[in-house]
Amino acid sequence: MEDAGEKEGLLIQEDLDEKYPDRPRNHSKTLPFHELYQNLFDPLNNNKKKPTGPVVPRRRVGPNGPSSRNPHEIRQNIVERFISRWRTEVGDDIHPAFRLILPEKDRERPMYGLKESIIAKLLIQAMKIHKDSEDATSLRNWKLPGQTTASRMAGDFAGRCYEVISKRPVLSSPGTMTIGEVNDLLDKLAATGKQEDQAKIFSEFYRRMNPEELKWLIRIILRQMKIGASEKTIFEIWHPDAASLFNICSNLRRVCWELPDPKIRLGGEDRGVTLMSCFQPQLAQFQMHSFEKMVARMQPTEDDPTFWIEEKLDGERMQLHMIEDEETPGGKRFGFWSRKAKDYCYLYGHGFEDDNSALTRHLRDAFDDGVDNIILDGEMITWDMGEDLMVPFGTLKTAAKEQQANPFSRGWRPLFRVFDILYLNGTVLTNYTLRDRRSALERAVKSVTRRLEIHTYVEAKSVSEIDPLLRKVVQEASEGLVLKNPRSAYKLNDRNDDWMKVKPEYMNEFGENLDLVIIGGYYGSGHRGGKLSSFMCGLRVDENHVAAGADPMQFHSFMKVGGGFTSSDYAAIRHKTDGKWKKFDPKKPPLKYMVLACGGGRFYEQPDEWILPSDSVVVEVKAASIATTDLFKTGFTLRFPRFKRLREDRNWENALSLSGFQKLRMEAETERKTKAFQVDDSRRKRQRTSKKKPLKIAGSETVADNLFEPSEARIFNGLDFYVMTGSPKPNKKSKSELEQMIKAHGGNIVQHARKADTVCIADHKSVSVASAMKRKESDLIRPSWLFDNIKQSEIDAGRPNFLLPFEPKHAFDTKENSGTDPESNVDMYGDSYARDTTIEELRSILNEMPTKFEHKFNSSEFRRELEDHGHGLEELPGWLFEGLLLYLDDRNGGMIMIQNIARFAGAKMSDKLEEGVTHIVIGEDQSRLRELRGKMSHFSGSLPRVVSTEWVKQSWEEKTLLDEEST
Known part of the structure; x- marks a missing residue:
């Protein structure tokens, strides 16, 4: 087998040599593995922001001051230092490092097939500890709070491993394994499915690594890095075209080997999708x-x-x-x-x-x-x-x-x-x-x-x-x-x-409110690690379904719910069920009381703990709809379920049964057919023109020379403009349209910034813009400066023309020591000294002081990164009220704090009650409630929810959207 593996490796190497004859070669051996966590992973982790409440923006002190760099710039600097060191000390082939930095992007290395439970078993063997010892139990039950380990590590498997390994390390200081050696062993680990071979590999890792290195190694194997920097950031620092190339090929090796030199750019023919090469979809x-x-x-x-x-x-x-x-x-x-x-x-x-x-x-x-x-x-x-x-x-x-x-x-x-x-x-x-x-x-x-x-x-x-x-x-x-x-x-x-x-996510009008018994619990991760954070609910097997000899307390698994609980709800459930939970053993399932869906000799959905229905509680759950499933014994489950309240007036005997659920389901189906929404078939059958038009490339149409009529106000006379990009929203103009607009106002268009006084226009980081930013030869000005000049010339018609000075909002990128100081042309709140402020700008200045500092955080990019790593936004305060539009019935001016909380948590505010408002917030004075509801009755769309200020406060304190009817 060894010879066969070596031969296969040689064949792969020959194929690679043939495919990449000019690939980069390293002049020295790869860096030690510990350099990754010491100089990259840990610094990036330490740079993560952890907001605990509303943050007031602070004015930057200066280019060299302590607050002159935001977290994104610090992140870039950390990655740049590591890559620069690699180029200097190792060479131009960074593929070995990228395989460990971005393991989820390495498509060539197969999945290891190792879950936390198997890794725990391999570590127990490597450390030679008894399988029933406290530490071995702690590793296997990593979601549970440890008895002697810190409960903060519950739910963090790599962190739990670090705690256990730290008690018996082979090495107390960093080991000598190189990045190349780690890759070789990981290749062997991915190639074998034999547990004895896996055990030998883990034993070698344990022998040659300290606890910190092993912690990061486990995260690499599980592909759960969370280092605080996206692959886009890392790619762009390696080469400006790296992210684009990965988008069209999904091949980490190709990105590293075809783009070793950032000065050599991809040609246009290399930037499109290609046959039989996997691209990253829109x-x-x-x-x-x-x-x-x-x-x-x-x-x-x-x-x-x-x-x-x-x-x-x-x-x-x-x-x-x-x-x-x-x-x-x-x-x-x-x-x-x-x-x-x-x-x-x-x-x-x-x-x-x-x-x-x-x-x-x-x-x-x-x-x-x-x-x-x-x-x-x-x-x-x-x-x-x-x-x-x-x-x-x-x-x-x-x-x-x-x-x-x-x-x-x-x-x-x-x-x-x-x-x-x-x-x-x-x-x-x-x-x-x-x-x-x-x-x-x-x-x-x-x-x-x-x-x-x-x-x-x-x-x-x-x-x-x-x-x-x-x-x-x-x-x-x-x-x-x-x-x-x-x-x-x-x-x-x-x-x-x-x-x-x-996506409907959660729509009451299509939902069912069901009273269900909790029969199982699941331990959470993160801040809910070590605690039961979600629950399996079941349907009681009643007389119409009970099998001969079955226990009357038997339940069939039905659904899993984990959203909508407050800390007080969790506390109430713990109070009523404390000491009554039992560990679920799939070898000895409590089939007398709970029946799970199974197949192939295993249970499809099984809880971490289970509880007797008579010892449990009844919860009211609402959901968008009912769906079929093979994960739960009932064959049905709820879509988008959410906890509504604890039903202390009910017990297992009068909770929803299988017969009761079937009746509800049939009623819902009947109602659906009776009240089905009619869709205008004419829209579906609308005839599209049968005339076949030739394909036109989007954005490629040339702009006619007379698109912009020549202006009498020749405000750009004598100026050369190098337009590098078009203008995005709100004044969306193509590059050609901007050039025509400049010429109409007297400007001259050039294709290179050869003169020092050439005005370079840019508003997004294209290839040419990125190169210009790197050279720092010219200031890059946003197209908004053009629009503001033209608008000001119209306001000052009849007066001598003058060009507006650059403001912070106009500066896309400025070179060092250029003499340009946009900050000096606005006041402390961002209001221009030379330009007439519009009503919209004034409102923005008043509502969001100060606004002059550019915030480089990109919410869309952040959302994409979270989704790519399998995380949602529900636990982040800044997205708690995302998508909500609130109207505050605040006649006495007492809801300032409520408004601040809601805005920080992502809500939008409306100064009047109108269509689109999702929630009306009222205080203790509810005298206008009838008047408000009268206005709502004329709305054609969805009606807003009426909630109290306490609903906003409690939702913020509990970090979850509470049920509107419960507060």
Whole structure:
């Protein structure tokens, strides 16, 4: 086996040498592994911000002052120092380090197949401690609070390992293992599935590493780094094109080996998606509260107010590549990759004649005869042929394997729903509009019923068309909707306003309020580590379902709830159940009292602890809808459940039973059919023009010379302008449009900043802008300075023209010692000395003093990073009230603190009661409640909730949105 492994390694190395003949070579051995945590991981972790309350922005002291760098700049500096040291001391091949810094992006190293429980077992063997010792038990039960270890480590497996290893370290100081040696051992660990081989590898790690190194090694193996810097930040510091290249290839090695020199940039031909190379797909933006705002973000015009509405599918994002290949039977070879770049050809097939294919063998008629090669973007879902409906997420692999064995089975099968095309017959289509891409898709692809289908959409022109469709898909237990801008290009690995998802998440009008008995509990992680933070609830087996000889206290598992609990709710549950919980042992399950779904010799969903129903409590739970599942014994569960209140007036005997639930379900189904929302079929059947228009590249149209009429106010006379980028919102102009505007006002356009007094215009970090920022040869000014000058010249018509001085909002990037001091041209609150302030600016200055300091935090990017790492925003104070629009009925001016709390937690405020308000906040004086409700009765949309100031305070204190009816 050793010889076979070595031969395989040599073959791989030969392939790499052939593929990358000019790859970079290191001149020295890699850095010690401990340099990673000492000079990168720990410094980045220490730089993480931990806000505990509203933060008042502070004025920067100066370029050399203690507050002159924000956390993002500090983060960049830490990464820059490490990369610079690597280049100097090791060489230009940073791939060995990146494999450990970004383990979740290393697609070449297989998954280790090691969960926390197996790693705990391997460490116990390596440390040679008794399996029943206190420390061994602590490792296995890492979610539980330790008896002698600090409870803060409960829920942090790597932290728990560090505590246990620290008691018996082989090395007290950092070890001598290099990054290259660690990679070699990890490659062996990933290649073996034998526990005895894994134990030998862990023993060597234990022998040659100190506890701190082992802690980070475990995080690398689990791919749970959380170092405080995204891959985008690290990529951009390595090379300005690294993130772009990773977006189109998802290959960490290629990024490192093709871009060793930051001075050598990617050419245009290397920046597009390529056949049989997995790209990072475009993502949908998070939902805003107002549909009006969502549609407005798509920049509709009077000539083209259209936006598209698609059903959001509950499957797995998938890209399909097809290429001509004479060696593949049938002449075409396929590639399938998930959003995380996992290769799925082994399931869905390599070609038309692949006998082990779950999909491709059925696709001979899916493409037009003229299609030679193609890349499609879509969603792979599971379809139930018997019921003719979509099956919820989590069943794809089962359905695919069934189709591999029985290709014409009428049961479950994978169905690929295509909603976009990125490449066709040698042409990259990402820069074409969605409307043009759709036209190409409909000409190139033919739907194959329940195998590969083009996803349908509804053309809409009014916000009012969204709500009926949303209600319809929720009633059908679908995921929600996606709104798309038909005028938009496809942006790789980006989450922007051109695609926006509308998920119901939690809608009372479609929900059920159920009284359920808690039968199990799950330990949490993070600040809830060591405590039961979510619970399994069950349905009582009543006389209509009880089996012969079954205990009358038997319950079937039904659902899991963890949202909506306050600390007082947790405390009440603990008070009533303390000392009554028992550890759940899957080898000895309490089947007399709780029955779980099982299959293949294991339980699908099992709690950490269980409790006798007679010792437990009843909770009232509300949810969006009911869905089928195989995870719970009932076969059904609740979608988006949330705790509402503790039912102290009920016990296990009068909680909801199986018969009661079936009755509720049938009533809900009857009501759904009776009150089904009618969707205007005319919108679905709206005829699109049959005239085939030639494809036009989005944004490539030339701007006519007469787009801007020459202005009498030649305010830019004698100035040279180098326009590097266009202008984003709100004054959205292309680069060409800006140039025409400048010429209309007397300016001269140049293509290089050769003169010192050339005005360089930039508003986002393009390749040329990044190079200019690095050179620091010129100040980079935002296009807003142009607009402000033109506007001021109109206000001062008849007076001598003068150019406005640069303000902080105008400066995109300034060179050192340039003499430009934007700060001196505004007052302490950011108000301009030379320019007339608009009403909107004045309102912003008054409401958000001070506003002159640019905040580099990007919420959209932050959200994307959290989602990529599998984290939500529910525990972050700044997103507690995200999406809410509050109206404060504050006649006496006593709600300032409530307003500050709500704003800090992400809420928007409305100064009047109008459509779109989600919550009305009232104080102790409720005399106007009747008047407010009278105004609400005229609203056409969703009615706002009336809540007290205590609801805002308690939600903030508990760090969760409380039930509006309980406060």
